[in-house]
Amino acid sequence: MGLLPRRYIFSLAAVAATAASLLVTPAAMADFFSPESGGSPNANRIDTLYWITFAIAMVIFAAVIGTLGYCLVKFRARKGAVAAQIHGNTRLEIAWTVGAALILVVLAVVTFAALPGIRDPENSDAAAAAGIVQPVAAHGNKKVPADGKALNIDVNGQQYIWRYTYPDGDDNNLNNPFSYTEMVVPVGVTVTLDIRAQDVAHSWWIPKLGGKMDAVPGYTNYTWFKVIKPGVYHGQCAELCGRNHANMIATVRAVSPAEYKQYIERLKNDTKSADAAAAVSRKKLDANPQANP
Numbered sequence: 001m002g003l004l005p006r007r008y009i010f011s012l013a014a015v016a017a018t019a020a021s022l023l024v025t026p027a028a029m030a031d032f033f034s035p036e037s038g039g040s041p042n043a044n045r046i047d048t049l050y051w052i053t054f055a056i057a058m059v060i061f062a063a064v065i066g067t068l069g070y071c072l073v074k075f076r077a078r079k080g081a082v083a084a085q086i087h088g089n090t091r092l093e094i095a096w097t098v099g100a101a102l103i104l105v106v107l108a109v110v111t112f113a114a115l116p117g118i119r120d121p122e123n124s125d126a127a128a129a130a131g132i133v134q135p136v137a138a139h140g141n142k143k144v145p146a147d148g149k150a151l152n153i154d155v156n157g158q159q160y161i162w163r164y165t166y167p168d169g170d171d172n173n174l175n176n177p178f179s180y181t182e183m184v185v186p187v188g189v190t191v192t193l194d195i196r197a198q199d200v201a202h203s204w205w206i207p208k209l210g211g212k213m214d215a216v217p218g219y220t221n222y223t224w225f226k227v228i229k230p231g232v233y234h235g236q237c238a239e240l241c242g243r244n245h246a247n248m249i250a251t252v253r254a255v256s257p258a259e260y261k262q263y264i265e266r267l268k269n270d271t272k273s274a275d276a277a278a279a280v281s282r283k284k285l286d287a288n289p290q291a292n293p
């Protein structure tokens with residue numbers, strides 16, 4: 001027999017192993033207590049709302065545990081002491097019912113006050129938006145900034161990759177610039193997303209840029225973000241979508257507005273030169289169907 005009974009050693013080992021598994025997967029720690037934030041105003045507001053709720057819960061937790069501790073000591077078993085037999089206490093019962101209801105009302109008011117700032121896209125920074133944002137129409141669940149302009153990017157989930165289609169100013173959606181896995185956006189510009197899936201349900205999630213949004217076949221869901229500072233923001237498909245779900249990663253790379261414009265130009269030129277090369281091959285093949293271009 002050692003210092004501790006065997007069952008305690010097993011429980012301690014289990015707790016230590018669980019804690020260690022968090023250390024080798026730092027991403028799973030997120031911000032540990034609260035949702036990740038810092039990338040976009042909506043994510044920051046989600047974080048603030050979380051901390052307000054957490055603070056209220058902590059006050060209640062301290063009050064409950066404090067009362068419990070006080071009663072444990074004050075009313076502990078003593079020789080000859082006889083416990084009082086109590087049958088209800090109307091005043092106390094009304095007090096804790098009204099108290100609990102009041103807490104719910106406070107949480108509801110705070111939440112509903114914060115929701116519009118989380119759900120509704122805000123305006124782009126004027127300096128960043130020039131030559132990038134376009135008028136975007138609000139409809140159904142789709143919210144747009146108050147000035148009616150945004151950079152609207154199409155997000156398409158498929159097993160097991162994300163495809164992003166950028167606007168190019170004309171009505172033909174078939175010739176738009178697009179990229180896979182990494183989305184490039186300008187800082188300071190409000191990006192509205194139309195989120196779709198073409199096979200099974202996926203979920204778009206870049207934790208530092210806001211909440212998750214389901215990508216469901218047959219539906220279009222909408223969300224937004226506005227990146228505050230340049231950098232790479234990592235995310236992951238958040239809906240188990242098949243055997244390669246774990247590798248369905250997504251990143252948003254936020255660059256200066258000028259760099260964004262260059263990026264889109266490069267995508268367009270890449271597509272143009274690929275089309276031209278394909279046309280040359282086509283011509284060769286038409287001229288000599290036996291040749292392998």
Ligand SMILES: [Cu+2]
Binds near residue numbers: 241
């Ligand atoms: Cu997926």
